[in-house]
Amino acid sequence: MHEVDHPLRHLATSISRAPAGCHPALLDRAEIASLARSPVSRPSAAPNYISDLGLRRSPDPADFLTHALAGRHDIVSFAGAWQASVTAARAIIRSGRPATTCRLLTYLGSILSHDESSDAGALFLRAGVAPDAGEVDAAMAKIRFSAWSIKRRSDFDTGLTTLRAVRRDLTQAMLDRRVSDGDARVLEAITVNLEALVAVRRRELDSAGFLMDRAARAVEGSRVVMVGDSERRRYSAQIEVNRAQLLVGAGKYGAALNRLETVVAGERGGDSASLSEALALSGYVHYRCGGFQRASELLSEAESLIAREGAPSRLALVRKNLAAATALSGDDEGAGDVLRRIADDPIGSSLVAEAAA
Structure with a gap:
């Protein structure tokens, strides 16, 4: 049809x-x-x-x-x-x-x-x-169960127990050649990243940082078969953004920006969802540090990408930050334009058309 x-x-x-x-x-x-x-x-x-x-x-x-x-x-x-x-x-x-x-x-x-x-x-x-x-489907199902237990029920013990069981099953499946080494490593990275979330929720920030580092090592460069390379790259970028968020929470803005710049450089021309998230967070960090002009530039780029992704709620949030950064950079007219887009073009249709022109 x-x-x-x-x-x-x-x-x-x-x-x-x-x-x-x-x-x-x-x-x-x-x-x-x-x-x-x-x-x-x-x-x-x-x-x-x-x-x-x-x-x-x-x-x-x-x-x-x-x-x-x-x-x-x-x-x-x-x-x-x-x-x-x-x-x-x-x-x-x-x-x-x-x-x-x-x-x-x-x-x-x-x-x-x-x-x-x-x-x-x-x-x-x-x-x-x-x-x-399949093997990957089964592992992802248990990972989703763990994520639901952790995020929706705050049942950290059940979530962690399941994640560790997934890693044991993946090790055995890899030994039995039912799943590739690369796929197993990517899935392991997802489990470890969720374990890091539990550590953050428990305010065990040193442990969270250690786990995120481990997740990053596991996912980077893995040769995948069933997972898909685009998914692997998305997971990798998300882990890096999570690491940057942890640094922002600790007040380590310079280190966070360095990490985000690496994500942005690696994701340009790739997965725009990860790129837009990294740009939005980087713009926010520059705003917090008083770099209003740079914040405005990054948030403006994030705005255009998020409009193409078609995510009105994320678009509204990044526009609020963009309006504030633009105003504080001394560009009152530009800030007014952002506020008008919030009111008149909530889904960003005009930005999509401009990008395609």
């Missing part, structure tokens, strides 16, 4: 034209999803919005999830309307077609992890033993 005739695009158009009672962020996403798939009019990095609308409005959401998501569950956004997605997920679970695939179970777990009364962890564990789950 040609995109111009796609029913989900028509749905998005109808939502964007009938805003009464709609969640504001849903309107933003509907506007993006209604645009043609071209770099000029629609962010090329935002395929998730049609998936989002499709899940919540499709007459057969289980079928939609199984066949239409193409493995993009990790980036789907629900426009802040999580309760609507929870309702859809529970309807799928109660339907006569039980979820059995690794992808669908993972997706449902991701949705229900935002509902405090749910046992999303059980869905992640089921995903790991689903018939279509």
Whole structure:
């Protein structure tokens, strides 16, 4: 079916034209999803919005999830309307077609992890033993269970116990040649990075730094097979940003900036999500250090990237910092322009068009 005739695009158009009672962020996403798939009019990095609308409005959401998501569950956004997605997920679970695939179970777990009364962890564990789950899928399912235990339940002991079990399983799978050395190292890095998060939550900052260093060593330069090199690079960049955040928290701004500059240099032309996050944090650090002009430059670049990614909430945050930095650099007119973009162009359509021109 040609995109111009796609029913989900028509749905998005109808939502964007009938805003009464709609969640504001849903309107933003509907506007993006209604645009043609071209770099000029629609962010090329935002395929998730049609998936989002499709899940919540499709007459057969289980079928939609199984066949239409193409493995993009990790980036789907629900426009802040999580309760609507929870309702859809529970309807799928109660339907006569039980979820059995690794992808669908993972997706449902991701949705229900935002509902405090749910046992999303059980869905992640089921995903790991689903018939279509491979070794990497099984490990990632347990890692997601650990992340849910740590981040949503503050159950650090369960999370850490599971992460350590994942590392033992990966070691054995590697010895049995069921998973490559590179894949095992990347997955190990993810587990260690989560362990570092627990250390941060417990205010054990020296331990957190040690663990992040270990995670960085594990992921860097690994020759991956199943994980995918783009994913490996994304994990590596995220670990480096986390290390920089730890340095910022310790007041070590110079060291944080050095690390962020390395991330920015390595990610240019690559994974824009990691690049935009590094630019935004670097701009914030320069702002904290009184380097308002440099902060404004970095935050302006981050703004353009985040607009192309189609993330209105992140865009709003970086614009607030940009407006403040621009004003303090002495450019009142530029700060006013940023404030007008916040009010008049919340999804950054004008920036996307400018970048593509």
